Amino acid sequence: MKALASTLTAMMLALSSTSYADVNTLSQNLKKNYPTLSAKVVGESPVDDIYEVQMAGSLVYTDEDARYFFVGNLVDFQNKVNLTEQREQQLNKIDISQLPLANAIKNVKGKGERKLYVFSDPDCPYCQRLEQELTTVDNVTIYTFMMPLTALHPNAERIAKKVWCSENRYEAWEDYLLHKKMPSASDNCSNPIQKNLELANSLNISGTPTLFLNNGERISGGRSAAELESLLNSAK
Template sequence: MKIRLTALLFSIIGFTATAHADIKTLQQNLKAQYPEIPVKSVNPSPFKDIYEVYMGGRIVYTDETAKYFLVGNLIDVKGQKNITEQREQILKRIDVKTLPLDQAIKHVKGKGERVLYLFSDPDCPYCQKLEKELAKVENVTIYLFLYPITGLHPNAANVARQVWCSKDPYQSWQDYLIHQKKPKKTADCTTPVEKNIQLANQLQISGTPTFFLSDGSRISGARSASDIERLLNAVK
């Protein structure tokens, strides 16, 4: 019995060492072949000799040679789970405690017990749709990071600056996104818009709206009020 257990133990150790060696080889090949793409992590996948690679803001699958990539969703049919989507949610989480809240507009609704950190573009149609849904959500504190994507919306940066410099910034924001009421012209003031653009790039936020929950989970795109409620309550 002791001999069998010893043999099993050495077998496990050998497998672990091989797996680590294969991951190391893969990491070296990725760095050599794709030096311009930052690799965030390399982990085993449910398939033997195939690895999950988080690079360029997305998950791909490959073997240790890194010559070919499998791109798409890995589905657990029996468990009815999208493994790739679940893993991306984990890998894309951030530490919200590191967010510079002085660069955000703070808006408290009700007791404000739940928290949401939002990166939004004033001229983004999906951001406008999300804002209409957020107006229905109570008991939440919203930290709004103005993030104009000028490549798509040339005037968005100007609107964002006017919103920030308004007497009541969040009301000005809602008036513009929900009621299409332009912000009143105000005297120029120092805004965090450029810093927010840099921050969004650091966080690999490629589109708006994007918001984070208190546990750092990243949510992309417009969501309904009921969906937002569900997401907030899940981390309460």
């Protein structure tokens, strides 16, 4: 029995060393083949000899040669689970306590017991759709960090500033996103828009809407009211 145990231990160590060596090889090949690319090996995928590589907050897949990449979602079709989305949510968690909430528009609905942190662009159609879904979600405190993407929406920064300069910021925000009512306030008050853009960049947020739950989990893209309810409840 002792001999068998020793043999099994040796085999496990050998397999572990091989796996570590493959990850090392991949890391070296990434640096050699793409010296200007910010890429990090973050784990092994469920597929043999294929590894997870994180680039700008997104996952791609490759082998140790780092020549051919799989870009897209890895799905466990039998169990109907999007493994890529699930893994990205784990890897892209943040420390919510570090968010500068003073730079966000705060809206308390009902008791406000649940928390949602949203990075949003006023002219983003997906953000507008999300805002519509949020009208039926209650018992939540929403912190909206305005993040105008001027390359896509040239007027978004001016609108965001006008919203911030409004007496009732959330009302101005909601009026614009839901009803296309332009804020009447000026756009030259002190505002956190540039700081929000820098914050988004530091968190690898490149698209809107991007949401964070109270446990720090990241959700990319909009969700239906029913999905938001489920996510908020799971993050208590």
